[in-house]
Amino acid sequence: MRLDTCKTLPAMLLAFAIAAPVAAQETTPAMLAAAAKEGKVVWYTGVDVKVAEGVAKVFRATYPNIAIEVERSGSERVFQRINQEYQSNIKNVDVVNSSDASHFIFWKQQKWLAPHTPPDVQRFPAQFKDPEGYFAVWRATFSVMGYNTNLVPTANAPTGYADLLDPSWKGKLAKSHPSYSGTSLTGTFAISKALGWDYLEKLSKQGVQQLQSTTATPKSIASGERAVMVDGNEYNMFIEMDAKSPVKIIYAKEGTPFVTSPSAIFADAPHPNAARVLQNFLFTARVQQMMVNEGGLRSVHPDVKEPAGRTPISEIKALADDPVAMLPQITEIKKRYTAMFGN
Amino acid sequence: MEATLEHATRPRARSIDWTAPVSIAMALLLAVLVLLPMFWLLVTSLRDAAKAFTLDHYRHLFIDPAFIKPLVTTLWTSAAVGTICVITAAPMAWLVARTDLPGKRLMRTLILASFVTPPFLGAFAWVLLGGPNAGLLNKWYYALFDLKPFVDSSLINIFSAWGMVFVMALYTFPYVFTFVANSLDVIPSELEEASAILGAPAWRTAAHITLPLVVPALLAGFLVAFLQSMTLFGTPAILALPAGVDTMTTKIWSLFQFPPQLGLAAAASLPLLIITVVLLRAQTAIMGRRGYSVIGGKSSGTRLIRLGNWKIVALSLFVIVLGCSIVLPYGVLLRTAFVKNWSGPVIGNFSLEHWHFVFFEFSQTKSAFVNTFVLGVSAATAATILVTMIGYLGLRKLVWGHRYLAFLATAPVAIPGIVLAVGLFLSYTQPPLVLYGTLWIIFLAYLTKELPVGYQQIAASLKSVHPELEDASRIFGATRLRTLVDITAPLIRNGVIATWILVFIGSIRELSATILLFTARTKTISVTMFDLRESNDWGPIAVLSITMLVITFVMVAAISFFTDRRQI
Numbered sequence: 001m002r003l004d005t006c007k008t009l010p011a012m013l014l015a016f017a018i019a020a021p022v023a024a025q026e027t028t029p030a031m032l033a034a035a036a037k038e039g040k041v042v043w044y045t046g047v048d049v050k051v052a053e054g055v056a057k058v059f060r061a062t063y064p065n066i067a068i069e070v071e072r073s074g075s076e077r078v079f080q081r082i083n084q085e086y087q088s089n090i091k092n093v094d095v096v097n098s099s100d101a102s103h104f105i106f107w108k109q110q111k112w113l114a115p116h117t118p119p120d121v122q123r124f125p126a127q128f129k130d131p132e133g134y135f136a137v138w139r140a141t142f143s144v145m146g147y148n149t150n151l152v153p154t155a156n157a158p159t160g161y162a163d164l165l166d167p168s169w170k171g172k173l174a175k176s177h178p179s180y181s182g183t184s185l186t187g188t189f190a191i192s193k194a195l196g197w198d199y200l201e202k203l204s205k206q207g208v209q210q211l212q213s214t215t216a217t218p219k220s221i222a223s224g225e226r227a228v229m230v231d232g233n234e235y236n237m238f239i240e241m242d243a244k245s246p247v248k249i250i251y252a253k254e255g256t257p258f259v260t261s262p263s264a265i266f267a268d269a270p271h272p273n274a275a276r277v278l279q280n281f282l283f284t285a286r287v288q289q290m291m292v293n294e295g296g297l298r299s300v301h302p303d304v305k306e307p308a309g310r311t312p313i314s315e316i317k318a319l320a321d322d323p324v325a326m327l328p329q330i331t332e333i334k335k336r337y338t339a340m341f342g343n
Numbered sequence: 344m345e346a347t348l349e350h351a352t353r354p355r356a357r358s359i360d361w362t363a364p365v366s367i368a369m370a371l372l373l374a375v376l377v378l379l380p381m382f383w384l385l386v387t388s389l390r391d392a393a394k395a396f397t398l399d400h401y402r403h404l405f406i407d408p409a410f411i412k413p414l415v416t417t418l419w420t421s422a423a424v425g426t427i428c429v430i431t432a433a434p435m436a437w438l439v440a441r442t443d444l445p446g447k448r449l450m451r452t453l454i455l456a457s458f459v460t461p462p463f464l465g466a467f468a469w470v471l472l473g474g475p476n477a478g479l480l481n482k483w484y485y486a487l488f489d490l491k492p493f494v495d496s497s498l499i500n501i502f503s504a505w506g507m508v509f510v511m512a513l514y515t516f517p518y519v520f521t522f523v524a525n526s527l528d529v530i531p532s533e534l535e536e537a538s539a540i541l542g543a544p545a546w547r548t549a550a551h552i553t554l555p556l557v558v559p560a561l562l563a564g565f566l567v568a569f570l571q572s573m574t575l576f577g578t579p580a581i582l583a584l585p586a587g588v589d590t591m592t593t594k595i596w597s598l599f600q601f602p603p604q605l606g607l608a609a610a611a612s613l614p615l616l617i618i619t620v621v622l623l624r625a626q627t628a629i630m631g632r633r634g635y636s637v638i639g640g641k642s643s644g645t646r647l648i649r650l651g652n653w654k655i656v657a658l659s660l661f662v663i664v665l666g667c668s669i670v671l672p673y674g675v676l677l678r679t680a681f682v683k684n685w686s687g688p689v690i691g692n693f694s695l696e697h698w699h700f701v702f703f704e705f706s707q708t709k710s711a712f713v714n715t716f717v718l719g720v721s722a723a724t725a726a727t728i729l730v731t732m733i734g735y736l737g738l739r740k741l742v743w744g745h746r747y748l749a750f751l752a753t754a755p756v757a758i759p760g761i762v763l764a765v766g767l768f769l770s771y772t773q774p775p776l777v778l779y780g781t782l783w784i785i786f787l788a789y790l791t792k793e794l795p796v797g798y799q800q801i802a803a804s805l806k807s808v809h810p811e812l813e814d815a816s817r818i819f820g821a822t823r824l825r826t827l828v829d830i831t832a833p834l835i836r837n838g839v840i841a842t843w844i845l846v847f848i849g850s851i852r853e854l855s856a857t858i859l860l861f862t863a864r865t866k867t868i869s870v871t872m873f874d875l876r877e878s879n880d881w882g883p884i885a886v887l888s889i890t891m892l893v894i895t896f897v898m899v900a901a902i903s904f905f906t907d908r909r910q911i
Contacts, residue, residue, distance in 0.1 A: 044863065049880060053704045070706045071863040073874055080601030085862055088772055090780040092863055151476075151493065172493050179600065180877060209502065210585050216879035223686035225477035227493060245684070339409070342587025343597045 024119040027280045034273035036065035041274035043068060044082065045097040046075030046182055046261065047139065048215040048236060051295040058290065059281055066274050074213050075099045075182025075261075076334075086112065091268045094275035095282075097138055099214075099261040100182030101323035102330065104135040107264065114267040116276055118283040120301060128260065128300040138263035138282055139291060140298040142234040142316065143187030145250035146218060151227040158228060160253035161195055164203060171207040174226035179334045179343070180212040187214075187231045187257035189326050189333055190319040194254050197336065203230065204340035222247050231257075238296025238310065251311065255319040260300075362823045366742040369733055373751035376791045380766025381758070384616075387769050388609035400610035410611060413589040416504060417573055420590070423508045424515055424572040425565040431664055432516040433561055436523035437549060438657050441532070443647045445654070450661055457668040458517035459895050461852035462510075463577025463869070464888045468672030469510045470581060471679055471881060473501030477686045479675060507582040511572045513668035518571065519564030526560035527553070536646055545648045559629045566626045570619055574759035576855035577869075581876060591615055592761050592855060599859050605769060612762040620757045673892070679885035697882035705883065710864070711871040715851050718782060718867065722789035723847040727839055729790075730797040735827060738805045739813070749798070756795035760855035763788055768859055780862045788856040793846040800845055804838025805831075837905045844902045848895055 025031075035041070045052050049072045056068045073081065075098040082093055098104070107113050108130070115133040129136035147157050151172075158164055164173060178185035192200060209226050211217055217232035222245035237249045263282055269275040281287060288301040298313060306312055326333075391397040404410045438444045439451065457465075472480045475497035484498040485491065500506055534556070538548040579590040589597075591611065598608040650657055679685040683694040701708055730752060736742055737749040755763065767788055771778035778784040808831055816826040832839075854869040861870045868887060875884050 042863070049705070049875070049878060049883075050700070053700070053706065056706060057704060068706065069710070072707075074877060077600075077877075081863060083601045084603070085780065088777065088779045090862060092780075179597075210587055211879065212877040213879070216877065219879040219881075220477075223474075223477040223684070224492065225474045225686075227476075243684070338597075343584055343589055343593060 024117045024122050025276060025280075026119050027277050031273050031276060032063070032065075035063070035271070035277045038066075038271040038274045040067035040069060041271050041278045042071065042092055042094045043097075043278060044071045044073075044078050044093045044095070046073065046078050046099050047097060047297075048072075048233070048239075048295070050239075051235070051291065051297070054294060055282070055287060055291065058287065059278065062281065063277060066277060068278065074177075074180035075103070076178070076180050076185060079103045079182075082107075091266075091270055093266055094269040094271050095263060095265055095278050097261060097263040097282075098182050099141075099259050100185055100326075100330075101137075101260050101262055101321060102327040103182070104130070104262050104264055105323055105327055107266075108134045112266055112268070114265045114269065114272070114275075116265050116279055118280040120280075120283040120285065120288075123302050124300055125302075130262075135262040135264035136283065137260040137300050140258065140260045140300060141183065141296075142251070142298070142318070143183050143190075143214060143231045143257040143259055144234045144237060145229060145252050145256075146221055146232055146237050146247055147228045147250060148221045148224055148226075149246045149248055151224060154248070157248070157250060159250065161191060161199065161203075161230070162254065164206065164228070164230060165199075169206060169228060172227040173203075173206055173230055174209040174211055174217045174220045174228070174232075175203075175230040175341070176214040176217050176232065177210060177212050177341070177343075178337050181214045182261070183214040183233060183257075183259045184231055185330065185333065186259045186321045186323075186326070188337060189329070190255075190257035190321065191231075192333070194319055200337070201340055208341065210341050210343075218247065233296075234298070235296030242296070249311075251316050253317075255317045258313075258316075258318040258320055260321060362736070362742060365732065365824075366736055366745075366748065369729070369736070370744070370748060370751070372729070373733075373748065373794075376787065376794075377751055377754050377758075379770050380763060380791075381616075383769035384609045384612055384762070384766040387605055388613060390606060392606075397606075400606045403607060404610050404614075410594065413591050413594040414614060416583075416588060417591045420504055420508050420511070421569045421572040423505075424511045425569040427508065427512040428516040428519040428568040429561055429565050431512075431660070432519035432564065433523050433557070435516075435660060435664065436520050436527060437553065438650075438660075440524055440527035441535070441549075441553070441648055442650050442657070444650060444657055444661075446658075450665070453665045453669050454517050454520055455899070456896075457514055457665070458521075459848065459899055460514055460668070460672075461577075461854070461869070461891065461895075462514040462575055463581060463854055463873070464676070464891065465514050465668065465672055466507075466510050466578040466581040467872070467876065467881075467884055467888060468675050469501050469506070471675045471685060471885075472671055473499040473506060475500040475502065479678075480671070482686075501582055502586045504583060504586070504588050506586075507579055507588075508572075510582060511575060511578050512568075513664075515568045515571045516664065516668075518567045519561070522560045522564040522567070523557055526557050530556050532646065539646075539648075562629045563626045566622045566629075570622055570759075573615065573618065574761065574855065576761055576858060577873065580873070592759075595761055595765065596858060599768075605765075608765050609769065612759075612765045615759050616757070616762050619759060623757050676885045676888045676892075679881050680889055683882075685881045685885075697886045701883050701886045707866060707871050711866050711868045714782060714865055715867045715869075718785055718789055719847045719850040721786055722793060722850045723843045725786075725790050726793050726797045726846045727801075727843045730794060730801045730842065731835075731839060734798060734801040734805050735831065738802060739810065752798045753795045755791045758791075760788070760792055760853065761859065763791060764856035764859040767791075767856075779860070780865070782865050785857055785860050785865060785867070788860060789846075789850040789853060792853070792856060793849045796849060797842045797846050800842040801835070801838060804835040804842075807838075808834045840905045841902050844898050844905070848898050851894065852891070 052070050052072050056070050059068050078096065078098055079100065082096065085092055113134045117133040121129055121136040124136055145158065176184040178188045209220065211220060214231060214233045215236050217229040218236035218240050220226050221229050222240045234249065237247060240247050263279060265275045265279050285301055285303040288299040288304045291297045292299050292304055293307055388400050389396055391399060439447050472478050475481060476492040478501065480499060481497045535548050535552050538552045574592065576592040576596065579593050583590060584593055595608050595611050598604045598611065678689060680697055681694065682689060682692040683696065684692060733748045733752045737745040767784055768779065771784050813826050813830055816830045852869060854873065857867050857870050858873065861867065868891060872884050872887050
């Protein structure tokens, strides 16, 4: 009898753990020891390379026994790489972040993700996390319009997407590519819903400088290469403005795409414990606040405070992302866009 | 020499002659290296998803404007590059070979420098110089003439098909220069002197005597320049894609985005392969009939034409070409590496932050350097061993079929890098040998791609060794292998070292094949730079460019240390 209790109790606990994967998994000393034994963690992310390396630096300082490898690329490129690697049976990635939320739906369907809920995520609003604990929104940003203040007087600046079709903007616009960037894909999809593909067709006739990343467009207008960007990361604009670059953000009157960017752990992660340590670390209030302060990102963490001088989320007319609707259309969106704007 | 002969006469143990087995092994190895990727390329291009025979990919290729346009762009831009190269490099070669132009040594050194500059570095630099609004040259132009960006048109718009042609030409003209200069070195100058003695002015001699004599070299140079431009990936990706212009190489690359359209990619590779083979055959035919029965060896003392007042015109040609290919790009890369914000002023903007970022914060730097060096060293070593053995077997005509060995070793010259990469990808992502995701597949690409360069270099060295020395060793009873090790190898040592370095340089700058074969764990420096370009991180790109140039120049200096032969 006694023996039975000894056997059943752990089994019951285990069953409970499986039935309720949303229970948070804290970074325990045992997990840390196992992670140190694994020695490293491989992090694929679509966030700006300097923001990514900044987070990695703090991680190294916090966990000196776990080396962190950062593989940064555009979110769509990250997605392609992981799929290509998995198809070739290469298991390299531990933790992934992408600004195309539909990727996580796809990976979850493929059963490639591991459920894991960092302690902080338990307190996140329900719309920013997967109910079964497979992923949660690690960062968010707006895909904003913007302009160079030396080249465009504020009075003449466009106020929304429709303005960009004016002939006076011909040759002055820069836009990132939905085949490369998850933010651009999410944003372009939102624009196509709000203004129609017809709008994008007309925009493509405006001599748009076709860049790849939504981190590239703010850099392009900051350097003065183009005067106005059609889409770009709000957080890169904040970084540029903090560095005193002559740029200003435009929150379009039609609405600004809000882009959430989740993070998840792969089920076949080569360093499963280190992956959990990193995932927990990424969602701590400290890291989230740092990304907001220094990286210009938006956070959905309840403890994070917005720095003064930034327009609060509540005051921005947002076009919400819709990953479920977007997922089946991704290939078509990219194809249509490439036919208009090139690769 | 005495020492070596004495060594060879020593009594030795009986040993087997390994010549035949080694040759067979070589042949098999080469066949796998070169033919397997081409086999899968062909098969894949003719198969549908269900692996049934189909011509759909080709049909698609020839009716879909999405493919016809890039093909047309590729053809006309490559022809434009070839033409520009001939128009600029031929006079330059003539001026260096036949006139009293001052500073010839410096000119040749700078032309060598643009020869070894990775073309994509030049493209990066020209974005910073020739971006229509923020590019430094355009900014100076606006400031100088009191113009306004966007309102007035820019001096240069590098983001265009013509911008791409311009930058390609800057790093391709050394091929034409070398062809023509070498050809002028061989053509005896007596004919030209006769013309001068008969009273023809210098321009007339040049036009009526010299020019016809170098026509084969010009044509060959044009073809090589054409092929170089056609197969580049970095330059069109950096300069033409932002303008929405695709070439065949960028198109093939885009077909590799997940899910890869392998059948189409394979079919799209074949036109590049066929054009290359045809043009190379044409080039061999043209160079083969070089000479017009010009009698006599290299003439003793060429009488140099005095340029007089034309010196200024001649020098300005060099200043413009070398300024655009070396001075300005290197300058802008240095500037960008040391300022915070590349489009800002230098004063008050100085910063080492990009160096700090690249070498202390950017976590890809270390693995990229390690991968690049591991690949460079192993490809160089393997290629050198391989071509030395093939060269030896071939030139000494030791085995039946040695010609096929030489043919296989030089065949990859006809395979554009990106086409080779498509073939390798198809061959090694499926059993029995899954190499994708490892450095091996990139190693195979580099080894295959560099075989022809290595072979040509080593064949030149081997030709200079008299077979008599080897025969003597054989008469004393040494085996082939022993003779090779004891007699031939020491004599061609410097040639071997030069071959190694040449392959090493070629490998560390490779982009067009690597771009399809790398994975997160197997990134090289070139691919890392390409990744940084997609987010416009110019500071770190400039730092990596400078580092790469320094490594390249150290290696080039090492080559000239080990070879006495004249440069390029």
